[in-house]
Amino acid sequence: MTVVDEVCELFARRGHEAYVGEPVSQLEHGLQAAHLAEQEGASDALVVAALLHDIGHLLHKLPEDAADHGIDTRHEAIGRAWLARYCGPEVTEPIRLHVPAKRYLCATDPQYLAGLSPASTQSLRLQGGPFTAEEKAEFERNPYYRDAVTLRRWDDLAKIPNLSVPELEHYRPRLEQVLHEA
Numbered sequence: 001m002t003v004v005d006e007v008c009e010l011f012a013r014r015g016h017e018a019y020v021g022e023p024v025s026q027l028e029h030g031l032q033a034a035h036l037a038e039q040e041g042a043s044d045a046l047v048v049a050a051l052l053h054d055i056g057h058l059l060h061k062l063p064e065d066a067a068d069h070g071i072d073t074r075h076e077a078i079g080r081a082w083l084a085r086y087c088g089p090e091v092t093e094p095i096r097l098h099v100p101a102k103r104y105l106c107a108t109d110p111q112y113l114a115g116l117s118p119a120s121t122q123s124l125r126l127q128g129g130p131f132t133a134e135e136k137a138e139f140e141r142n143p144y145y146r147d148a149v150t151l152r153r154w155d156d157l158a159k160i161p162n163l164s165v166p167e168l169e170h171y172r173p174r175l176e177q178v179l180h181e182a
């Protein structure tokens, strides 16, 4: 089984699971994020990062309402660790940083903070709240921080129920381009 087959199999097996607190499934959420990336002419790596940014949720075995019980699933770290076997930092860094990117945006964009969904506001607390000035400066030293912030904005928009977007198979060429067997 190739890594691309494995990704497709993961989505087939667990993609129907809820994107917790939002009216879309994990698969719908990833497909909508990838579609936004593609529409904006993002690189192959960033389109794949958008598609797979929450793959950690499909890999861990915690209950899907873990956040309701005060458990941070650290899905961004799980996803990064799994993907690091198959691709470089241009994919894994925006994924690893998509949660801190939310804390960054909450510290730098008051409208962003005000516009968070109830579920996202709840998880912000678990994630550590808005960045301090020091944390913000540190974040901006990462060469991929802009990609992470861009990915975060797609992530936040990819929650529209019953939106018609290209299917997973549409991304197979990009996945094969970006992911390589270890």
Ligand code: FE
Pocket (backbone or CB within 6 Å): 029, 053, 054, 155
């Ligand atoms: Fe997400």
